[in-house]
Amino acid sequence: MSDTVSVLLFFIDGLGIGSRGPANPLDGLPDAEPLGIFQDELSPVISGGVLVPTDPRLGVAGRPQSASGQTTILTGINAPATLGYHKQGFPNAELREILSRHSIFLQLKDAGVDGLTFANAYRDRFFTERPRWVSATTAAVEAAQLPFRTIDDVRNGNALYQDFTNQFLIETGTSVPARSPREAARILASIVSEHRFTLYEYFITDKMGHAQDPAGARRILQNLASMIRELLNLLNLDQTTVILTSDHGNIEDLSSRNHTLNDVPTIVWGAGQRDMATKIQTLADITPAIVERAVGPSVSG
Numbered sequence: 001m002s003d004t005v006s007v008l009l010f011f012i013d014g015l016g017i018g019s020r021g022p023a024n025p026l027d028g029l030p031d032a033e034p035l036g037i038f039q040d041e042l043s044p045v046i047s048g049g050v051l052v053p054t055d056p057r058l059g060v061a062g063r064p065q066s067a068s069g070q071t072t073i074l075t076g077i078n079a080p081a082t083l084g085y086h087k088q089g090f091p092n093a094e095l096r097e098i099l100s101r102h103s104i105f106l107q108l109k110d111a112g113v114d115g116l117t118f119a120n121a122y123r124d125r126f127f128t129e130r131p132r133w134v135s136a137t138t139a140a141v142e143a144a145q146l147p148f149r150t151i152d153d154v155r156n157g158n159a160l161y162q163d164f165t166n167q168f169l170i171e172t173g174t175s176v177p178a179r180s181p182r183e184a185a186r187i188l189a190s191i192v193s194e195h196r197f198t199l200y201e202y203f204i205t206d207k208m209g210h211a212q213d214p215a216g217a218r219r220i221l222q223n224l225a226s227m228i229r230e231l232l233n234l235l236n237l238d239q240t241t242v243i244l245t246s247d248h249g250n251i252e253d254l255s256s257r258n259h260t261l262n263d264v265p266t267i268v269w270g271a272g273q274r275d276m277a278t279k280i281q282t283l284a285d286i287t288p289a290i291v292e293r294a295v296g297p298s299v300s301g
């Protein structure tokens with residue numbers, strides 16, 4: 001793999017760039033780096049990576065939502081513009097169609113990039129009783145017929161649950177070991193190093209935003225920041241590009257239980273970070289930038 005690059009897309013649901021103040025759980029949070037990003041004091045460099053404030057509104061009125069935002073991130077197609085509105089929750093048939101044709105996994109596969117993976121595990125129930133509604137990430141993975149990781153993989157240290165600490169699984173009766181942010185980072189780093197493209201999805205941030213739970217929000221943001229810091233330490237950033245982004249704001253303003261209209265942070269670390277960052281302005285730019293990076297420089301000319 002010496003002349004190839006690995007890319008990790010670290011997707012965080014519901015994390016926008018907010019202003020400082022009591023409604024923002026990141027304000028005053030110790031050890032919030034690299035997530036402690038505030039309007040009016042933006043630095044282009046965050047923990048050695050390049051920050052690009054990114055537009056999740058995509059030229060469509062209303063508050064950005066998960067299904068259309070995630071579809072946009074995972075395909076490069078402006079899904080809200082295609083639908084004419086921001087779609088909440090799970091993708092409808094029109095969004096599933098976009099995902100089935102343009103999923104980032106499919107684009108990479110078609111470009112001849114082998115070694116694509118979704119690092120998240122799903123619970124047994126997903127496999128035994130297929131849910132009526134599936135997430136944009138699920139549809140994106142299925143478009144390329146990639147396998148899903150299981151709870152056994154979580155036990156064996158070969159997958160992460162979206163709540164990488166496993167607290168939710170343990171509380172709901174699944175027998176899995178609790179993981180510290182450092183242990184979770186080690187597992188993800190190992191998956192990333194064995195693949196050309198890895199997607200990891202984390203969504204408790206959006207849940208905490210809707211719940212308007214300041215203590216819960218601070219706890220999970222601290223764990224998330226700590227996991228990302230450790231991950232960046234573990235990865236060989238000469239050969240790896242990490243791109244963190246979100247579908248819309250929410251947790252950065254607990255004064256409202258709605259999503260926000262704020263930009264979201266895209267942060268690019270590692271190989272080609274500066275070049276990749278210049279290609280990103282909106283959520284529709286994420287997939288094209290990753291595909292270009294993962295496929296590698298063209299040999300023409």
Ligand SMILES: [Zn+2]
Binds near residue numbers: 066206250259
């Ligand atoms: Zn939400």
